[in-house]
Amino acid sequence: MIVIGEKINGSIPSVGKAIAEKNEELIKDLARKQTEANSTYIDVCASVEEDIEVETMKWLLDLVQGVTDTPIAVDSPSPDVIVKCLPFCKKEGLVNSVSMEGDKVDKIFPVIADTNWEVVALLCDDTGIPQTAEKRLSVFADLMKKAEEYHIDPSRIHIDPLIEMLCTSEDGIKMVVDVMTEIKRQYPTIHITGAVSNISFNLPARRIVNMAFTVLAMNSGLDSAIFDPLNADLMGLIYATEALLGQDDYCMEYISAYREGIFGQKK
């Protein structure tokens, strides 16, 4: 599983406060802890007004890269901010994100075309979030045309099929499972990602719903996700699911992560 550590995000109140007060230690601590928890990428999102977003991102990126070599997921709603921030990164990481909204793809794909940057792509466009599997797959087809145009290999793309809250659904997660399955069928090397905790919005005991969803989504091809890697139960569940799905012979990775204290009782 490609783990995108979500904790450095200005929309989280304690992080927003740290950004406002220039509290370097809190940011560095989150970067260190997420690295120790086996994050593949550390997401960095300023969540500030756009006029100070680039300078805030530079401050955050310098702090994070001062304490860890883990590559960065450069996270902003603005494609212009993302393009300006990529040169601040010491190594290629993950762009978070593009979609078929506005000119996001046309601004970002040319910049990352001849690099090893990977990219999260959301299946929405200027009409919003499509409400059928067919329409979401049609946005996907448009996106893959653009990727081909800029020679971005599917293996560099993390498709976010857009996970929506379960509580308003009549048929559970069937639609998003259908979308994930079809995408993996068309492009076996593509990654499928998502914000797993969206599923449990408005429900009690959200961590339980998030856990069950993560297992089912992995069964349908999810191999990348943005979540809190310090959630030891969820991390353990991911290792267990990989073993159950036949991706971890004799549970070697599972046992090794347990021994490292990634989940279960700390030694």
Place this chain on the structure above:
Amino acid sequence: MIVIGEKINGSIPSVGKAIAEKNEELIKDLARKQTEANSTYIDVCASVEEDIEVETMKWLLDLVQGVTDTPIAVDSPSPDVIVKCLPFCKKEGLVNSVSMEGDKVDKIFPVIADTNWEVVALLCDDTGIPQTAEKRLSVFADLMKKAEEYHIDPSRIHIDPLIEMLCTSEDGIKMVVDVMTEIKRQYPTIHITGAVSNISFNLPARRIVNMAFTVLAMNSGLDSAIFDPLNADLMGLIYATEALLGQDDYCMEYISAYREGIFGQKK
């Protein structure tokens, strides 16, 4: 999910001690608690020498039925003991279990033929536990021939495909998933059951593996299971998985079970 509460079993040391010391309160307490936790059946297994098994079962069954109306899963390795114990039950419940070993089926199927007793059937025979999906499905075919002979409807049968430990597997749970999927394809109304905690034998943090397995097995048709219903996280995960699989419109059952304190923080 059909929940078979596993806690009244003489092989559990505290229960074995209670049986030896005729500690009625411990048994009654386990019966009450498993009922409150929404068990569909309360499993009763004496795990004593066969010469005192029937009298021990009678003692246990009278105690359990004195405090709860929840039907019983009459659990013994001996078909003769099971046949002798069924009349002690106030209502029809679940026979746990038959298999194609010896004369189990021929002793039990005629007794339950014209009743509403349900039955757990294990996919093993006199050669042991078949090690391929094909052979397990061949035992299943033999079993269903017997069921047809005695007019036992598939909807009264809980097939246990035999869940084995993950730690010695090279391809995860693929084989047992294939068996479950094929059985449900052939008989959509049949139940699929199992001892979910077998999967995690010899692994650390077993509860994590049990949780991930339960979700995947439910996705492949598991709709009955023997486990500890006082494990609130596992119960919550089952409700969440039913909602995710589209079996619980708008999460009504999930929310209601949470409110009853079946899982999550007690109110």
